[in-house]
Amino acid sequence: MELYDAMRTTPATRAYTDEPVDDAVLHRMLDHARFAPNGGNRQGWHVIILKDPEIRRRVRELYQVGWREYTAHVREGLVPFAPRDNGRWTGPAVDLAEARNTPAPNEFGDNLEHVPALLLIVAELGRLACVDNGLDRQSIIGGGSIYPFCHNLLLAARNEGLGGVLTSVLAREETTVRELLNIPEGHGLAGLLALGHPQKVITKLRRAQVEEFTTTDRFDGTPFTP
Numbered sequence: 724m725e726l727y728d729a730m731r732t733t734p735a736t737r738a739y740t741d742e743p744v745d746d747a748v749l750h751r752m753l754d755h756a757r758f759a760p761n762g763g764n765r766q767g768w769h770v771i772i773l774k775d776p777e778i779r780r781r782v783r784e785l786y787q788v789g790w791r792e793y794t795a796h797v798r799e800g801l802v803p804f805a806p807r808d809n810g811r812w813t814g815p816a817v818d819l820a821e822a823r824n825t826p827a828p829n830e831f832g833d834n835l836e837h838v839p840a841l842l843l844i845v846a847e848l849g850r851l852a853c854v855d856n857g858l859d860r861q862s863i864i865g866g867g868s869i870y871p872f873c874h875n876l877l878l879a880a881r882n883e884g885l886g887g888v889l890t891s892v893l894a895r896e897e898t899t900v901r902e903l904l905n906i907p908e909g910h911g912l913a914g915l916l917a918l919g920h921p922q923k924v925i926t927k928l929r930r931a932q933v934e935e936f937t938t939t940d941r942f943d944g945t946p947f948t949p
């Protein structure tokens with residue numbers, strides 16, 4: 724695919740046909756995605772391809788729990804687990820115990836175990852130069868050493884005629900996932916990537932215009948136009 728086309732037409736695809744994803748295709752995608760930029764070129768990612776039906780079933784259950792916590796925020800009109808206005812996390816904004824006991828139907832999550840390909844992306848935290856650690860706000864830079872790799876996988880999927888979505892809510896159940904999959908201490912869940920042959924190819928994405936988020940010289944400078 725032409726690069727700009729791929730960038731503009733790679734949506735979150737959550738509905739797939741039953742057609743399996745070939746391991747050779749997955750391997751090829753990983754082989755291209757590994758050239759992603761990352762801090763200090765330490766390449767702190769580890770990918771676990773989930774094939775075992777029992778593991779997939781457990782992961783689906785845990786995803787559903789995370790999804791319940793997520794949607795409890797959305798129901799209240801909140802950005803789930805976002806830091807407060809001052810940029811700091813001060814604890815849950817909803818009753819998480821109640822959220823976990825409140826069903827939140829979600830076609831994608833409720834059928835997660837049947838997704839053709841599931842790739843768990845694990846980060847080795849000691850390899851992430853989180854240079855904004857210690858600032859009095861939420862740290863964001865560490866993820867930047869992992870997510871370009873994840874997005875490369877989505878672009879590669881698009882190039883292969885596949886669709887996919889990077890998901891994060893499973894991280895709510897990280898402790899249990901680590902036990903389930905023998906993930907050593909010092910590692911964190913960066914995401915769960917779902918992939919398959921799309922039921923429908925969506926190519927029209929809704930995003931803000933450049934002028935809405937780009938300014939000149941100051942945050943409140945004039946909108947950037949050529």
Ligand SMILES: Cc1cc2nc3c(=O)[nH]c(=O)nc-3n(C[C@H](O)[C@H](O)[C@H](O)COP(=O)(O)O)c2cc1C
Pocket residue numbers: 733734735736737831888889890891892893928929
């Ligand atoms: C860091 C990150 C976390 C995400 N977590 C989830 C998730 O847990 N579940 C899910 O269904 N989609 C998840 N998404 C997908 C987003 O919802 C999607 O990228 C966004 O809504 C834009 O969708 P579009 O490209 O189809 O317009 C996540 C995306 C990113 C980048």
